[in-house]
Amino acid sequence: MKIEELQKFIKENKIPKIKGKPKTFLGIAKQPHYENVLSNIYAFYFNVNEVHKLYDLFIVSLQELIAKKLIDTDLTKDISFSEGFEIETEYTTKKGGRIDLLLTSENEAIIIENKVYHLLNNDLKDYWNSIDGLVTKKIGIVLSLNPILEIKHKHFINITHLELFNSVMSNLGNYLLEANDKYLVFLKDLYQNITNLSKSFMEKKDLEFYFKNKEEINQIVEFKDTVLDHVISELRIVGDSIEDVDTNIPRRSSDAGKRYCYLKSKINSNLMITIVFRDLLLKDEMYIVVEFKGAALKNKAQYNVVEFTAEEKEILVEGFENSTNNYWAHFAIKRYDLKQDEILNLSDFISRALKDDYLLAVYRKLNEYMLVQKKEKELVG
Known part of the structure; x- marks a missing residue:
């Protein structure tokens, strides 16, 4: 089906909103x-x-x-x-x-x-x-x-x-x-x-709408999946371009696979750059986060010795040291509203953002600090 036909279908039809059942x-x-x-x-x-x-x-x-x-x-x-x-x-x-x-x-x-x-x-x-x-x-x-x-x-x-x-x-x-x-x-x-x-999740009229228009609806779903494939492909390009990270994108079949991309440190997998793209296809919105997880959070105060520039301090998360979450915690974060051309060339946009907004610099200073700490422990051991 041509894009023009899908546009006509969307313009001429009001897609029902299915209300989820309230949690109990x-x-x-x-x-x-x-x-x-x-x-x-x-x-x-x-x-x-x-x-x-x-x-x-x-x-x-x-x-x-x-x-x-x-x-x-x-x-x-x-x-x-x-x-x-x-x-x-x-x-x-x-x-x-x-x-x-x-x-x-x-x-x-x-x-x-x-x-x-x-x-x-x-x-x-x-x-x-x-x-x-x-x-x-x-x-x-x-x-x-x-x-x-x-x-x-x-x-x-x-x-x-x-x-x-x-x-x-x-x-x-x-x-x-x-x-x-x-x-x-x-x-x-x-x-x-x-x-x-x-009671069912759906009303009779909603099911009738789907079966009447199932071909067009499935075409739209496939189209969305294609856009998501594009996003994930661009994220892999970014990960492959950074030498000291391993790119980790959860399985597409999982919810996380449609929301996050992890660029994990090769030195310490508890340090990572996380690209949160869950709202990119809904609100053209994306977050890039430098975060710790697990054992790297046992002593949050230790990262106070890392020296950051004034520009780098602008993106640091206030109150990181006081976070009570022992599973993960954001250290630096930046939010972005993207234009369609920027989504089209997403890998270029993210690569520039990592550099120009000091996210990569913050990550690398933390990575270097953790490497030094690791070597010191090995010498003591």
Whole structure:
């Protein structure tokens, strides 16, 4: 496809912006969909005596949903737990199975099987029969993500996690006055986590736009990749032109491979010039950084003995010595806004910037200092 045709497509079409799902604490902990984790959290919020002080919010919300789901059936729908109820997780069944969440009083029970991504292949008959003789009224619930989940047991009904939380949030206003603020924050975060699990990243109209225009969109993606190839090629030219560095560009398949280029010192790999090009294709913006990492940061004050000119001091990072990051720290930095001609001849631009803005001079003074220190240690050793 010709560039003119791509320009016409971009001009005539508004590309949808896909909103990412908000991060949640469970997502950060890499446990957003673990069923046992969610069951334990549910058990906490179902407990009317817990420190959240939301009292019967969850059980009332669940009871409302049960009543709505069973309105046209002859299944038990009047489980009131008027005398209170006990909560158990991982309740062992007669056949050695595990009921995720069991709510029981002297005469009533709600059996909850918590499903997220796993298939529903649990022995629900075993779950049901394991409560026989313990209560006179009971109902089984499969708590799932799928609103049309088929359940092959006449006494179990499907309620989605999102339905439960929508009911909880609808009733929440009645409990806010006494609720513990800390656990309200946790509750809202859990609601977002459930929403993330329940809904797609994309809306139907966005998918329709893609499949209607997939050829043009993929051409644009390929075009962007070609521009990125150009940038990386120019960065390699820069690295190859500097004798005392090894050029290190992470794999293209990685996120870092689309963001950074490292020119590492051949004397000490913990000293490097880092070219940050992540925003070059978005905002024509680039950073060049002289930085340390790892062992080179054990004694930051040692670099105070290195003498820099007034021009070199202009690009040094204020507060470097006080940095608490022991993995990496910027020693000198310079930001650039590039014109298209400068991106076209990127290797020339960077080479001039390294020299004219004293980045290479700062790097080499540090490199020389580290070489001297290395030799002194070898003599002592």
